[in-house]
Structure formats: C-alpha cells, structure tokens
Amino acid sequence: xxxxxxxxxxNGLAYQSYNWSIYRPLGNVQGVIDALDEYECDEIALIxxxxxxxxxxxxxxxxxxxxxxxxxxxxxxxxxIRSFDDIPYLRELPLERFxxxxxxxxxxxxxxxxxxxxxxxxxxxxxxxxxxxxxELYVFLCSTNKFIPLNKIDLNAIAELSxxxxxxxxxxxxxxxxxxxxxxxxxxxxxSKTIITGGVGPKCIKVAQKIGISACMIDNRTLHxxxxxxxxxxxARLS
Amino acid sequence: xxxxIIDIGFGNISSVKNWLDQLELEVTRVTHPExxxxxxxxxxxxxxAGPYMERLNASGxxxxxxxxxxxxxxxxxxCLGFQILFEHxxxxxxxxxxxxxxxxxERIDGNQNHNGWENLDIAVNSFKFKGYWGRGSHxxxxxxxxxxxxxxxxxxxxxxxCDYSTRLSSNLRKYTGLLIKDNVAGAQFHPEKSQLFGIxxxxxxx
Numbered sequence: 448x449x450x451x452x453x454x455x456x457x458n459g460l461a462y463q464s465y466n467w468s469i470y471r472p473l474g475n476v477q478g479v480i481d482a483l484d485e486y487e488c489d490e491i492a493l494i495x496x497x498x499x500x501x502x503x504x505x506x507x508x509x510x511x512x513x514x515x516x517x518x519x520x521x522x523x524x525x526x527x528i529r530s531f532d533d534i535p536y537l538r539e540l541p542l543e544r545f546x547x548x549x550x551x552x553x554x555x556x557x558x559x560x561x562x563x564x565x566x567x568x569x570x571x572x573x574x575x576x577x578x579x580x581x582x583e584l585y586v587f588l589c590s591t592n593k594f595i596p597l598n599k600i601d602l603n604a605i606a607e608l609s610x611x612x613x614x615x616x617x618x619x620x621x622x623x624x625x626x627x628x629x630x631x632x633x634x635x636x637x638x639s640k641t642i643i644t645g646g647v648g649p650k651c652i653k654v655a656q657k658i659g660i661s662a663c664m665i666d667n668r669t670l671h672x673x674x675x676x677x678x679x680x681x682x683a684r685l686s
Numbered sequence: 687x688x689x690x691i692i693d694i695g696f697g698n699i700s701s702v703k704n705w706l707d708q709l710e711l712e713v714t715r716v717t718h719p720e721x722x723x724x725x726x727x728x729x730x731x732x733x734x735a736g737p738y739m740e741r742l743n744a745s746g747x748x749x750x751x752x753x754x755x756x757x758x759x760x761x762x763x764x765c766l767g768f769q770i771l772f773e774h775x776x777x778x779x780x781x782x783x784x785x786x787x788x789x790x791x792e793r794i795d796g797n798q799n800h801n802g803w804e805n806l807d808i809a810v811n812s813f814k815f816k817g818y819w820g821r822g823s824h825x826x827x828x829x830x831x832x833x834x835x836x837x838x839x840x841x842x843x844x845x846x847x848c849d850y851s852t853r854l855s856s857n858l859r860k861y862t863g864l865l866i867k868d869n870v871a872g873a874q875f876h877p878e879k880s881q882l883f884g885i886x887x888x889x890x891x892x
Contacts, residue, residue: 449802487881489803517704521835521879541700543732543837543879565696567733567766569799569837610799610839640799661801 448655449662450679451490453644454479456509463667464496465621467576467587471667480518486676488520492546492613492644492664495526498592503527504536513540525574529590531561538565546572546613549590551605559608572642573605574613577630584633587617602634611640611661619646621667626651631658652683687823687892688712690727692751692767694741698878702730702764705878708885709824709892719750725759726892727751730878731766735791735840736778738766748784755786760818760869762891768865768872769842777840786870788846794839794858803833804855804863804875806883810890813850813866825889832883834875836863842874 455462455470461479462470473479476493483491493513495506503510503526513524518541525546527533537545545566550558551573562571576587578594585594606612614634619625625646631638643655644664655663665679689706693699693715706713706728716722729751731738742748755761763771775781775791783791794800808830814820841854841861854861854874863874871891877884 484881514700518701519705519879519881519884521837521876538695539700541698541704543698543876563734564737565733567838569801569839570732611801 448660448683449489450652450665450676450683451492451662452483452488452665452676453492453494454483455494455496456513457496459508459512463621465667467578467617467620469621471621476512477516480516480520483676484518484520488676490521490523490662490664491518493522493524493542494546495524497527497589500590501527502529503533510536510540513542516541523572525572526589528558528562529555530558534561534565544570544572544610546574548574548576549588551575551609552586552588552595552600553590554601554604556604556608563608569610571609572611572613573609574615575605575634576615576617576645577634578617579627584630597634602636606636606640609640611642612636613642613644613664616643616645622646623668624648624650628654628658631660649679652679656683687726688714688724690714690716690722690724692722692727692729692747693717694738694745694747696731696733696738696741696766698730698732698876701876701878702728705884705888709889719746722747722750722754727754727759727761729761729763729767729770731764731768731770733766734777735766735770735775735781735783739770739781739783742770751784752786755870758869761786761871763870763872764878765838765874765876768874769840771870771872772842772844775840787844787848787865787867787872789842789844789862791840791842794841794861798858799839800836800841800854800858803835805832806834806852806864806875807831808852808864808887808890816849816868818869819866819871819891821892824892825886827886827890830883830886830890832880832886834863834873834877834880834883834887836875838874842872
C-alpha cells in the first residue's frame with residue numbers, strides 16, 4: 448500500500464485544507480516538495496482547487512511553477528482538467544498521473560480516453576469528493592461548485608475507465624483518523640484500485656492496509672514530524 | 687559525458703532531464719533523429735505502445751535508435767521505452783515494436799495494475815564485465831539497494847539471453863523489471879521517480 452500526500456497549489460503557494468474550505472498555508476511549493484522527497488513520500492498529488500468553469504489552462508502561473516518543480520518522487524496533478532484544450536498544457540509537466548473530477552462526474556469519457564491515449568491508461572485517476580448529509584451520499588461537482596446526489600453519477604463507468612479512483616471524504620478533510628471506511632462499501636469500489644484521502648491518520652492506515660486499499664493520501668500535517676510520511680509508514684509496518 | 691534524451695512528445699522528459707542533471711552531465715533533449723549522436727541515449731516512455739510506436743516511426747527515430755545500438759552506443763529504455771525494445775506488444779490491439787531484444791509485452795496477469803514500490807538489490811559486478819555499464823565513472827558502489835517505483839499495466843516477457851535481469855516483483859515473477867544486454871539496458875520502473883535509489887541506480891549504471 449502506498450502512502451502519499453496531497454498538496455493544494457494556489458497562486459504559487461502550497462496549502463493543505465480543513466473541512467474542504469479552510470486553507471492552511473505551507474509555503475513555497477518547491478520547499479514542500481523537497482521535504483516530501485526527503486520523507487520518501489510514496490507519491491505526491493498536486494491539486495489546483497478549481498471551482499466553476501475554470502480550467503487548468505487558465506492557471507498559467509501555477510502551471511509554470513509545476514513545470515519547474517524538481518522532484519524525484521512520483522507526482523500527479525488535478526484540478527480543472529476539463530477539455531481537450533487542457534491536454535497540451537499537461538504534456539510539459541514532470542508528472543506521471545492526472546486526476547480528473549468534473550470530467551468523471553459528468554461522464555466526459557472522451558476526455559478520459561484522450562488522456563489515456565496521450566499518457567497511458569495507468570496515468571488517469573478520478574477523484575470523487577464526497578460527503579454524507581443525513582445518511583445520503585453526495586459527490587462534489589467542481590464545475591458547478593455544488594454537491595450532487597450519488598445516484599446521478601455513473602460510478603461503474605468511472606471505476607472502469609480510471610486506473611484508480613480517489614475517494615475524498617470532505618467531512619473529514621484535515622482531521623485525524625476520521626475517514627469513513629463505509630464509503631468504500633457504499634460506493635462498491637474495488638479496494639485494490641481505490642485511494643483514500645480526507646481525515647486519514649495512523650489508525651486509518653492500519654484499516655486501509657487490512658482491507659487492501661491501494662493508497663492513502665494524507666491530507667494534512669504531513670510536514671509535522673509526528674504525522675510525517677515516515678511516522679505513518681512505521682504505523683503501516685507495525686500493524 | 688554527454689547523454690541524449692529522445693523526445694518525441696511522449697514521455698516524462700522533464701523528469702528524466704532533472705534526474706540526469708543531478709549527475710552534472712551534459713544532457714540534451716533530441717527531437718530530430720539526425721541529432722542522436724551521443725555515446726549514450728535514454729528512451730523514456732509514458733503512454734501506450736500503439737500511439738508511441740506510430741510517433742516513433744513517423745519521426746524517423748526508429749531507424750536512428752537501431753543504428754545507435756548497432757554502432758555499440760549505449761541505450762537505456764525506461765518504462766514504455768523499455769517495453770518497445772522488444773518484438774511485439776499486445777497493447778492497442780497488437781503493436782509491432784523495435785525488435786532490438788527478443789520477447790513480448792502482455793497485459794499483466796489478472797488485469798492487475800502494477801502501481802507502487804518494489805525493493806531491488808542489484809550487484810554491479812553482475813553486469814559490468816562487458817565494459818558497457820558499471821564503469822565506475824559516477825559511483826564506486828558495488829551494490830545498488832533500495833526501492834523503485836512502478837506504474838504500468840503491461841509487462842515484459844523476456845525471451846532473450848541477457849547479461850543481467852531482475853524479476854518484476856515476488857508476485858509477478860515471470861515478468862522482467864530490469865534487463866541488461868550488451869550496450870542495451872531497460873528498466874520497467876521509473877528510476878527518475880525512485881528517489882535516492884533512482885539516483886544511485888543511474889550512478890551505478892554509468
């Protein structure tokens with residue numbers, strides 16, 4: 448099981464988040480990447496928080512920043528990959544994988560197929576930011592900035608077309624050990640092709656390992672030594 | 687020492703260049719086959735075999751790579767760049783590859799994805815005897831130990847006599863993870879994204 452981290456990138460700086468809405472600044476992106484390289488982070492997801500109809504192509508400063516990142520860890524990027532026009536901007540980035548959200552939720556299979564054509568089937572991950580509201584499950588649609596009912600999306604197709612699916616528990620975002628594992632069974636996903644994030648901590652790591660989750664992405668405090676990648680990997684080894 | 691990176695618009699060129707730059711080598715991105723002149727070239731590859739080979743054939747690099755190898759110059763293929771050194775891939779309905787090495791590429795058993803890290807333990811003495819690799823120009827380490835990053839759905843079934851090879855993993859034993867034959871080396875893993883091991887790997891390989 449891989450243990451990685453997600454880092455938000457906005458206007459040239461790195462952040463982590465609480466509750467899907469509050470951003471905690473981490474500082475210079477390359478500095479954060481250097482620390483994660485040193486921690487031997489299994490992978491780093493760079494997320495551009497994108498709402499409404501913004502596309503990744505419009506974030507030229509952040510794209511330039513990512514283009515110049517120097518890292519020896521596997522990296523992925525997500526946020527605003529919405530159309531074929533975005534693909535040329537992705538080609539120059541030093542990244543292995545690309546994360547789609549709205550494209551997956553809105554059944555934009557042609558875009559996903561194009562990403563697979565250009566970067567390989569192993570390169571495409573879908574992310575589903577989810578929340579519970581009165582026992583019902585909702586998925587966040589970034590392009591409209593709204594949560595929509597789970598039954599409005601074709602989960603089977605998303606799982607089929609993506610190399611891996613990332614489940615982001617937005618209720619637990621930023622908290623320690625609050626990720627709800629019943630999301631996996633509720634979404635009927637294959638654990639071996641599922642990545643979890645949002646409220647992941649040491650106890651979650653142990654549970655995730657037991658059920659065969661593909662990867663855990665730590666959403667907060669990975670630069671604190673007690674919550675560092677190394678500390679969490681020790682939890683996985685000792686479980 | 688000069689190294690060429692073949693750039694056909696597919697592949698994680700920036701990452702490979704950043705990785706090689708750490709050794710303070712003279713690294714050139716080569717976009718035209720007539721500029722493939724260095725003693726060593728790296729063939730990175732990300733994507734799938736069909737489109738990649740189409741682009742390689744259309745660009746004229748297919749013949750340039752074969753000539754490069756025939757002349758005894760060193761070639762390192764990475765990930766898809768390693769796979770295309772063989773004869774045939776099942777990907778994209780069947781794709782003819784460069785046939786520099788004998789063997790084929792197939793979908794990993796059970797439709798598995800191989801995403802993650804594997805431990806590797808490489809003895810440099812095992813492959814340096816022919817003088818192509820492990821020359822000690824950047825490292826005197828005799829053992830390269832660490833973990834390497836893999837991210838692929840198709841894998842190599844090698845059918846060639848080689849100087850050195852490793853299995854993909856303890857669970858995927860029939861597939862090849864690293865292969866060295868004369869002046870050709872290939873890695874299914876991404877050394878440019880394998881952190882400290884990746885840096886030690888290229889230092890030990892050169």
